[in-house]
Amino acid sequence: MLSGRFAFGPTQVPLNRLHAFALRLDREEDLRVIEDTTHHRLSVYVVTDPQQIDIVARLGPDPLSPEFTLARFRHTLGRRSRTLKRLLTDQSAVAGIGNCFSDEILFEARLSPFALSTAIKPEETIRLYAATKKVLQDAILHLRALDRLPERKDRTFLRVHDRLDQPCPVCATSVKRVSFQESTLYYCPTCQTGGRELADLRFSKSLK
Numbered sequence: 001m002l003s004g005r006f007a008f009g010p011t012q013v014p015l016n017r018l019h020a021f022a023l024r025l026d027r028e029e030d031l032r033v034i035e036d037t038t039h040h041r042l043s044v045y046v047v048t049d050p051q052q053i054d055i056v057a058r059l060g061p062d063p064l065s066p067e068f069t070l071a072r073f074r075h076t077l078g079r080r081s082r083t084l085k086r087l088l089t090d091q092s093a094v095a096g097i098g099n100c101f102s103d104e105i106l107f108e109a110r111l112s113p114f115a116l117s118t119a120i121k122p123e124e125t126i127r128l129y130a131a132t133k134k135v136l137q138d139a140i141l142h143l144r145a146l147d148r149l150p151e152r153k154d155r156t157f158l159r160v161h162d163r164l165d166q167p168c169p170v171c172a173t174s175v176k177r178v179s180f181q182e183s184t185l186y187y188c189p190t191c192q193t194g195g196r197e198l199a200d201l202r203f204s205k206s207l208k
């Protein structure tokens, strides 16, 4: 759930407690899901059409598909008021963006994670839309160049996520974080929140 990843490996390597799932392939190889945190949450479906799976049928557009248009994104933002962080990680609004890349997208767009979706300016909407595509495209280019399935250590291109107290690559301000019960977001106070540091919300339920 938080750091799960796929890996190919020989079938004869025994499974251990980090393996949440293994799919045995014909060529003496497994496709395995490795999850090395305590937050294990995984579902497996066997269907003839992915649309038969409820959560797949409810997914929003893939941000790199033609369906993800500026007009549609604008409509999604305006549908109800919530923080940009929450909207970007809502799979029914936009598919496939998690905690890490939502941090990177908001940094690229120079917007606060707590800015409200219904209150941002038209030019900020355009910046957020463009940043969503750019950050994902750049990450794909970087990870494809590895020529193997990526691991956590390969995410060296991240600019704010998981970089607490390291200098922002744009303005050199120390990167800050806000912790919640199950996750942590990262941001640059100078580039994103007008120099204001955001309160630690570890003991509040979640961001609205």
Ligand SMILES: [Zn+2]
Pocket (backbone or CB within 6 Å): 168, 169, 170, 171, 172, 173, 188, 189, 190, 191, 192
């Ligand atoms: Zn900065």
